Structures are given as structure tokens and as C-alpha cells.
Ligand code: HEM
């Protein structure tokens with residue numbers, strides 16, 4: 010396949026940045042999107058140019074590092090698929106592909122396609138944990154959890170913190186991410202001791218980081234590679250109201 | 257946003273049903289308009305109930321608009337840069353017109369109050385003659401047109417607003433998702449259509 014790539018290039022946080030066009034020939038349809046960028050980068054290095062900076066780690070869809078907006082869609086055109094798991098066969102020979110970083114005030118661009126997602130870490134730090142007795146692992150059956158609750162908690166636990174929800178949201182809101190974490194932990198008995206403070210503190214931190222307010226547009230859940238549902242946001246609000254009325 | 261929206265929604269439902277009394281004729285409608293001014297008598301004095309209602313609605317409208325403004329400012333700030341490739345938007349038309357639609361509705365309410373409550377813009381403008389006042393306004397095609405546009409905006413606004421408010425207030429869950437969506441559509445169509453039949457009937461000569 011022969012492709013025309015238009016990629017956001019920005020030297021550093023202060024640089025203004027611009028879309029730069031590259032022609033890439035002989036792309037295999039079996040390459041992943043990131044492998045295609047690797048090929049481009051090898052060529053750029055040989056030509057003495059700076060390679061395109063992008064985040065990645067596991068390349069198997071579980072770490073959440075590889076976020077980028079491809080043709081206006083977070084993680085590209087394939088549903089429930091991270092960029093690293095997206096293959097070039099989703100595109101056609103001769104396609105023009107626009108590649109941009111996540112856009113949100115709370116995710117400043119560091120370089121090219123790399124954004125600073127540490128705001129998510131601070132939201133987790135404010136309440137996305139449980140207090141446990143350290144030492145040897147507890148007996149698994151000591152705390153029984155009903156199956157439907159375990160399933161719902163697990164569905165929400167699949168959030169990989171990639172930030173696609175923020176990138177897709179016209180308000181740059183982090184509600185889907187935060188709601189997935191709150192729902193996951195607040196459903197389980199292990200999360201019960203911090204149930205109220207968790208939701209209060211995580212929402213406060215989310216606001217503090219400069220994420221936008223949720224208007225229930227629903228772009229987030231469509232972009233989410235793990236299919237976190239909008240109902241998690243309803244649950245976050247319910248937990249929040251509950252915590253407000255409880256001391 | 258959700259609570260004030262719910263207050264206004266409740267009012268609109270009652271208001272819409274009340275308006276339909278116009279189909280029972282001049283006397284019935286004027287009597288109804290008069291009754292609005294005397295609800296609660298003798299427990300309450302004169303038009304106290306009406307004024308109470310006006311106060312509640314004014315507070316609701318002002319708070320609703322203020323939080324809409326604050327929310328919009330925050331959201332525009334959180335997303336300062338657009339994508340150069342147009343985003344594929346999944347959201348419905350209703351979602352994307354909440355801000356402009358809200359402004360149209362606000363302008364409409366001002367016009368509407370000057371027309372039917374203050375009577376300054378009303379062509380008939382006779383206090384107590386609600387029926388004739390309504391007919392005189394809607395006999396003008398562009399008043400009716402503006403009215404219909406505003407009601408379409410209102411329908412869209414309610415369509416997203418109702419469902420969104422359900423989520424904000426946490427009454428929304430996976431099991432209720434479908435029913436809430438249906439409820440939002442039914443409410444939006446009912447209210448918009450209920451308000452629209454009156455001016456259309458006037459223009460069509462069914463009410464004169
Ligand atoms: C067929 C449609 C409608 C008709 C015929 C109608 C008619 C009227 C009339 C005659 C009044 C004056 C009542 C009185 O005598 O005190 C009134 C008041 C009012 N209407 Fe409507 N209306 C319609 C739709 C709407 C809609 C869609 C809205 C809201 C967006 C609305 C908001 C109001 C408000 C806020 C008042 C003022 C209540 C007050 O007196 O404080 N109306 N309407």
C-alpha cells in the first residue's frame with residue numbers, strides 16, 4: 010500500500026506545531042499502525058530527520074500508552090481497538106491519514122504525538138486504591154462477591170487509562186475514566202471503607218486538573234477501546250450524591 | 257442544570273395541557289386564564305399563587321442559564337484546540353444544539369412574555385381576553401413561524417435534557433436506559449407538538 014500521512018509535529022511543549030505531510034510506500038496491510046510509524050521513523054532517521062515521537066509500551070492493547078487520534082477518531086476507525094492493535098488493512102491504498110495527539114487542556118502535548126497524561130495518575134492517587142493489610146495474600150474465598158457484582162466491577166476494571174475518552178469528548182471531560190475507576194472499586198467489598206471519600210476526592214481532583222464538565226454527549230464510550238458504558242457515569246453521579254448526603 | 261430543568265419541564269407540561277383548553281372555545285379559555293390568577297383563593301390572596309409560580313420559574317430560568325454559561329465556559333477552556341481532521345461525531349443533533357437551542361428558547365421566552373403576559377407586543381392586548389390575544393398573535397404568519405421554530409428547539413432541548421438530567425441525578429442505570437430514552441422522546445414530542453397545535457390551528461382558521 011502507498012499512503013500519504015499527515016502527522017502533527019511539535020518539537021516541545023512550547024513549540025506551536027503543525028501538520029507535516031509524508032509519503033510512505035510499500036506498507037504491508039498486515040503491519041500494525043505503530044509498526045507503520047516505526048517504518049516511517051527508520052526512514053526519517055536515515056534521512057537525518059527527527060523521528061515522530063509517540064507513546065507505546067505493551068503493543069497488545071493492555072497498557073493504554075499508545076493513544077493518538079487517527080482521521081478524527083481516537084485510536085482510529087476500528088471499534089474497541091487500541092492504536093497498537095489496529096492494522097493497516099483497515100485502510101486502503103492511496104489513503105490520506107491524519108494523525109494527531111490527544112487534544113485537551115489537561116493533556117498538554119509534550120512532543121509530536123506524546124501528551125502528558127499524569128493528570129490521570131493524580132486522579133487515581135486521590136482515591137483509586139483500596140486499603141489492604143499487607144503481608145501474605147489473603148484466602149480468595151474469605152470475601153465472597155456475588156457474580157453480577159463481580160462481573161460489573163470487572164467490566165469497569167478493564168479501563169486501561171488510555172485517555173481516548175477525554176480526547177474524543179468535545180468538552181475534554183474525564184468523566185468516563187473516573188466513573189470506571191469509582192464504579193469498579195465502589196462495587197466491591199474491598200473498596201467499601203473508602204467508598205464516600207473515594208468518589209468525593211476523585212471528582213475534586215478531576216476538576217482540579219482542568220478537565221471539562223460532562224454534558225452526556227456520549228462520544229467517550231464510542232471511542233473507548235474497552236467499551237466502558239455510559240451507565241458508569243450515571244453510577245458515578247449516584248455515588249457522588251450518596252457521598253454528599255452521608256458524612 | 258438538572259434540577260432547574262426538571263422544574264421548568266413540569267411547568268411546561270402543565271402549561272401545554274392548559275393551552276389546549278383553547279379548543280373548548282373563548283369562554284372556557286378566558287375562564288381558565290382568570291382561574292390561574294385566583295388559584296388558592298381563599299387560602300391565598302388574589303394572584304399570590306401566580307406570583308409564587310412566577311418567582312419559582314424565574315429562579316429556575318436564571319439558575320439554569322447561569323449554570324449553562326459556567327459549564328460552557330469550563331468546557332470550552334478544557335478543549336481549546338480542535339482536531340484538524342473533522343471528528344466523526346456520534347452525538348445526536350439534539351446534543352449539539354443544546355447551547356444555541358437554549359439561547360433561542362430564552363429569546364422566545366422574552367418575546368412570549370411581552371406578547372401574552374405584559375401584552376406590550378400583542379396586537380389585541382386586552383387584559384383578561386386571553387383567547388383573543390392568542391388569536392391576534394398567531395394570525396400573523398411570521399409570529400407563528402418563530403413560535404414553531406422555538407418549539408422545535410424546545411423539543412430538541414428536552415429530548416437530550418431529560419435523559420441527561422436522569423444521568424446527572426443518578427437515576428439512570430443499564431436496565432432503565434431504554435425506558436429513559438423512550439420517555440425523553442415521548443416527552444419532547446408531546447410538549448413540542450402540544451404547544452404547536454395552537455398556533456397552527458389559529459393560522460388554519462380552526463380557532464378564531
Ligand atoms: C401554544 C403554546 C403557548 C401558548 C398558547 C402560550 C400562552 C401563554 C399565555 C396566554 C401566557 C399568559 C398567561 C397569563 O395570562 O398569565 C403564557 C405565559 C407564559 N408562558 Fe406560554 N404559551 C405557550 C408556550 C410556552 C412555552 C413553550 C414556554 C416556555 C419555553 C412558555 C413559557 C411561558 C412563561 C414563562 C409564561 C409566563 C408565566 C407567567 O405569567 O409568569 N409558554 N403563555
Ligand code: SF4
Nearest residue numbers: 168169171172174233
Ligand atoms: S474509559 Fe476507556 S477510553 Fe477512557 S481511559 Fe479508560 S479505557 Fe481509555
Ligand code: FES
Nearest residue numbers: 068072073075093
Ligand atoms: S501500546 Fe499498550 S495498549 Fe497500545
